[in-house]
Amino acid sequence: MLWTRLCRIGPSHRLKCWTYLAIPKTLCSHSSSIQPKEGLSGPFPLKYDSNEVECGWYDWWKTRGYFQPCPTSEEAPFTLLLPPPNVTGILHLGHALSTTIQDAIVRRKRMQGFNVSWMPGSDHAGIATQVVVEKILAKKGVSRHALGREKFLDEVWKWKHEKGGVIFEQLARLGASLDWNRTTFTMDQSHSEAVTEAFVRLFDKGLVYRALAPINWSPQLQSAISDIEVDHLSVEEKTAIQIPGCDQPVEFGVMFDVAYKLDGSEEEITISTTRPETILGDVAVAVHPNDERYSHLIGRHLVHPFRSDTIPIIADTYVDPQFGTGALKITPAHDANDFEIGRRHDLPIFEIMDRNGSIANSKSDFDVSSVLIFMEKKNIIKSDCNYHFKGLSRFAARERIIEELKTRDLFRGSKSHSMQIPICSRTGDVVEKLVQPQWFIDCDQMAANAMSVAADGQLVFHPTSYHNVWKHWLENIRDWCVSRQVWWGHRIPVWKAHVKGQEDHWIAARNESEARTKAEIHFQSKEVVLSQEEDVLDTWFSSAILPFANLGWPQMESNEKGFPNSMLETGHDILFFWVARMEVLLHGVVCDSQGRKMSKSLGNVIDPLVLMQGTTLEKMCLQIRTANANGTIDDKEMSKALEATVKDYPEGIPVAGADGLRFFFFVYDIKAQHINADTTILRSSSSFCNKIWQASRFLVGSLDRSPQLIPWKMEPYLAQNRWILSRLAVTVREVNEHFDSYDFYLSSQALRRFMYTNLCDVYLESIKHILIDPAHPDFRETASVLHQALISGLTLLHPICPFITEELYHRIPLLEGEVRSESMMIQSYPSYCDFEHYEDSNLMSEMEVALDLVTAIRDQKKNYDLKRHHKPKIIIQYSKSNVHGGLLELKDIIIQLCQIEAITWAKDVSNLDPKCFIKSSIDRDTWIWMDVQGMLDLEKEFVKLTAKRNQIRKQLEKLTKKLSSRKNHAKQAKDMDKVALLEQTLVELDDREAWLKAFK
Known part of the structure; x- marks a missing residue:
């Protein structure tokens, strides 16, 4: 037996490095030499079973090396990075959606001849991971501080090695064709070196600086966090909210009015604030310069309610005269806007809160002697009024301060007020603004560069509306605070160099030896004492360079093909975190069917593995009740969740498999702002897979009955054969067009319309009588056409549903003269130019009319409860001469689809016996007469x-x-x-x- 190695022509018409099989003409079934899975050569199973179908294929693909790019190939490269899930993570619907989208893209690219590299990785998730490990240690009665930095990091690494690979196993279950040989963890040695190199280069270019500035501080985390890690909870009125670390709920949505007495006078100015605890740090009251109510007071002083000093009344255009009383208290130490006002007016900074969120003691808890600051050091002051409240938590201090203001007759009332509360996305704690020494990256020039590449088309967004969102964000860019006060992460590669008698100097270096060399050159002295920065870098700093580092940077600069990436697919909710210069596809946020973001506290989170494997209603309800018992979901939300679950899933969740879940995702427009995933429609995805399975089973059974060889791609003569190939051509065109524009839901609609409706519901029903009889004169042509339509449809579908398409690809026998690759993964993706000659618009238009007629006849039979064995004669009465012209050729199709004895067309029906016929109209020019003698009950x-x-x-x-x-x-x-x-x-x-x- 002769086997030859063939080559596939890719987009650049160069050779591909995979093996293709030329099947000898005498062979009509797969050779056992390429059987990748047991049982394929046995009987075709009666029912589609996703568990059986999806078992084994992933390991076979992986073993065959299909996930890896060919290193010697000269094909056009296509590189894509899987946005790294947190090492703490398990697969959720957002991950599953993103992975499905990316896998569909890369599978199609491989089939189109591209040399694909899709790289996986996991993010060390500094804050999230540290929180998880600290909770584990807390259950053992141990704190990280008691362990010390090195031992704590040992515990984190131990946890990572035990738990960190779970999500990769889940991605494999979903069918993600990732190049596992290039798996990266952001704390790996190679990636850590890339992080250090990036930071040092930025530092040496003057883009990294240390400054005292307002930062977002999470008292619960004891760390700074970025703006994008701050959620904003809206409240419309007085609302009690449970805050981590607080025994009782804290009231928000309240505006307090407080009087400040004019120095030397009984006159007063009333200010409005939602944070009375910060009054302790007030250094001025600002009014708008054009506000006539206060213009005569500008320059005067007010007596501070608690301190033994006065504060000035200043004029600043930032103040909104319509907000509150039009007088704004200025607290530079604890508000970013106040900090800027303070800088403009050279105001001092009074610190009143420590890193725990408590009222601070009198001594500063950080050293400002070596800090680059925006203000004179003499202006940084510890408040002298804190002794009344020191040690109190911020919210306890709020209550005490209100009581004290009432005692001093300075409280002027309170009222409900809509506001946004800054919430730490990691802990749920209320974020405070603290002025702290931190490391920042100057983003101005980088933002300008990013806007430039977007403007000239190097950076392309899908959907395009996000271009303006991106531009607006960059136009208002602020410098990035990259230091975090946690232990798990990349320790910032900077050293403070100290030489006695000289000012300390910060040095960025790749290691301590390099830092010492740089310091000795700077000081011209060998007597240098080095101490490395304790803080670590923001996790997103390391994630942002993954597209480069995964391809070998900095060892390789820009000479590797595909460097840095061809595109990025990610959720629009992380648009501002790490979008780089590439084609960017942004998908929406996955919500439940009611449009609510999926949240454990709402009880509406569904594990994608459960959707694949199925579950019972009892287990779903038990999970909700367990969450309530654990305090994750309150009683009210539990009742709602249980009611919705019983309503939506009365029989639980049926098994959908990975293919069913993947096809389900592509039902939705993934570029929409929100994807309201109604998982109850998963059943239709399973039904779709079963329909394809049964069609393939019918074809295989027909071929098994044939005593003669079936040629591959016979020229069609029958109308239904020409029609299905015409519909195939249209589908190939539509699927490719929609894939190229990332409108996957339109691709899936086109595929469902072809495979489910055109092929199974119409075409198969019209040819069954032919393929049941191998002696039928049209058997060979029809079998060949069905084979071509089915294999082509499966190939189009493979990027979305890889398992069932691979299984059927191996179960459907090869025809005489057919050439196939050994796997659907490397089969050439259908191109419209190869099918264009089949498209027949006239035939398809005529078929539309015929199918409308079929629907009308079926409805009439149904209205009178005619059974399948009842096959009435049909007469179509028409008033226009050309109504039936194109339908005569399709008469046999109509007869088969309607299960009728015969159909004729007539203008004059006066000779019909009305007692024998029932009549219904299709339109005002056409009527159906159905002979129902002996058929009616x-x-x-x-x-x-x-x-x-x-x-x-x-x-x-x-x-x-x-x-x-x-x-x-x-x-x-x-x-x-x-x-x-x-x-x-x-x-x-x-x-x-x-x-x-x-x-x-």
Whole structure:
């Protein structure tokens, strides 16, 4: 037996490095030498079982090396990075959606001949991972501080090695064709070196600096966090919210009015604030320079409510005269806007809160001697009024301060007020603004560069609307605070160099030896004492360089093909974190069917593995009750979640498999802002897979019955064969167009329409009588066409549903002269130019008319409860001469689809016996006459008529009562129209009854 190595032509018409199989002409089934899975050569299973179908293929693909790029290939490269899931993570619907999208893209690219590299990785997730490990240690009664930095990091690494690979196993279950040989963890040595190199280069270019500035501080985390890690919770009125670390709920949504007395006068200015605890750090009151209420007071001083000093009244255009009383208290130490106002007016900074979120002691808890700051060091002051409240938590201090203000007759009332509360996305704690020494990256020039590449088309967004979102964000860019006060992460590669008698100097270096060399050169001294920065870098700093580092940077600069990436696919909610110069596809946020973001606290989170494997209603309800018992979900939300679960999943969640879940995702427009995933429609995805399975089984059974060889790609003669190939051509065009524009839901619609409706519901039903009989003169042509249509459809579908398509690809025998690759993964993806000659718009238009007629005939049979064995004769009465012209060729198709004995067309039907025929109209020019002699159950028809008449009479009675009480003329007119329609229906029922009586 002769096997030859063939080559596939890719987009650059160069050779591909995979093996193709030329099947000898005498062979009509797969050779056992390429069987990748047991059982494929046995009987074709009666039912589609996703567990059986999806078992084994992933390991076989991986073993065959299909996931890896060919290192010697000269094909066009296509590189894509899987946005690294947190090492703490398990697969959720957002991950599953993103992975499905990316896998569909890269599978299609491989099939189109690209040399694909899709690289996986996991993110060390500094804050999230540290929180998880700290909770584990806390259960053992151990804190990280008690362990010390090195031992704590050992515990984190231990946890990572035990738990960190779970999500990769889940991605494999979903079918993600990732190049596992290039798996990266952001704390790996190679990646850590890239992180260090990037930081040092930025530092040496003057883009990294250390500054005292307002930062987002999470007291619960004891760390700074970025703006994008701050969620904003909106409250419309006074609302009690449970805050981590607080025994009692804290009230928010309250505006407090406080009086500041004018120095040397009984006159006062009332300020409004939602954070009275920060009054301790007030250094001024600002008013708008054009506000006539206060213009005469500008320059005067107010007595501070608690400190033994006065504060100035200043004028600043930032103040909104319409907000509150139009007088704004200025607290530079604890508000970013106040900090900027303070800088403009050279105001001091009074610190009143420590890193725990408590009122601070009198001594500063950080050293500012070596900090680059925006203000003079002399202006940084510890408040001297804190002794009344020191040690109190910020919210306890709030209550005490209100009480004290009332005692001093300075409290002027409170009222509900809408506001946004800054919440730490990691802990749920309220974020505070603290002025702390941190490391920042100057983003101005980088933002300008990013806007430039977007403007000239190097950076392309899908959907395009995000270009403006991106631009607006970059136009208002702020420098990035990259230091975090946690232990797990990349320790910032900077050293403070100290030489006695000289000012300390910060040095960035790749290691301590390099830092010492740089320091000795700077100081011209060998007496240098080095101490490395304790803080670590923001996790997103390391994630942002993954597209480069995964391809070998900095060892390789830009000489590797595909460097840095061809595109990025990610959720629009992380647009601002790490989008680089590439084509960017942004998908929406996955919500539940009601449009609510999936949240453990709402009880609406569904594990994608559960959707694949199925579960019972009892288990779903138990999970919700367990979450309530654990405090994750409150009683009110538990009741809602249970009610919704029982309503939506009365029989639990059926098994969908990976293919069913993947196809389910592609039902939705992934570029929409929100994807309201109604998982109850998963059943239709499973039904789709089963339909394809049964069609393939029918084909295989037909080929097994054939005593003769079936040629591959016979020229079609029959109308239904020409029609299905025409529909195939259209589908190939549509699927490719929609894939190229990332409108995957339109691709899936086109595939479902072709595979489910055109192929299975119409074409198969019209040819079954042919393929059941191998002696039928049209058997060979029809078998060949069905084979081509099915294999082509499966190939189009493979990027979305890889498992079932691979299984059927191996189960469907090869035809005489057919050439296939050994796997669907490397089969050439259908191109419209290869199918264009099949497209016949006239035939498809005629078929549309025929199918409308089929629907009308089927409806008429259904209305009279005609059984499948009842095959009436049909006469189509028409008034226009050309109505039936194109349908004559399709007559046999109509007969097969409608299960009728015969169909004829006639203008004159006066010779028909009305007692033998039932009549219905298609339109005003066309009527269907159906010969139903001996087929009707007249008694049953009379019962149905009586029931229908009674139903309509009840509706009429109800509407008549409504009309008598209606005062709205517009609604009255609508009801009268309904009455007229119902009365007309009664007349028609009377006519039908008379006809049935005559039919007796």
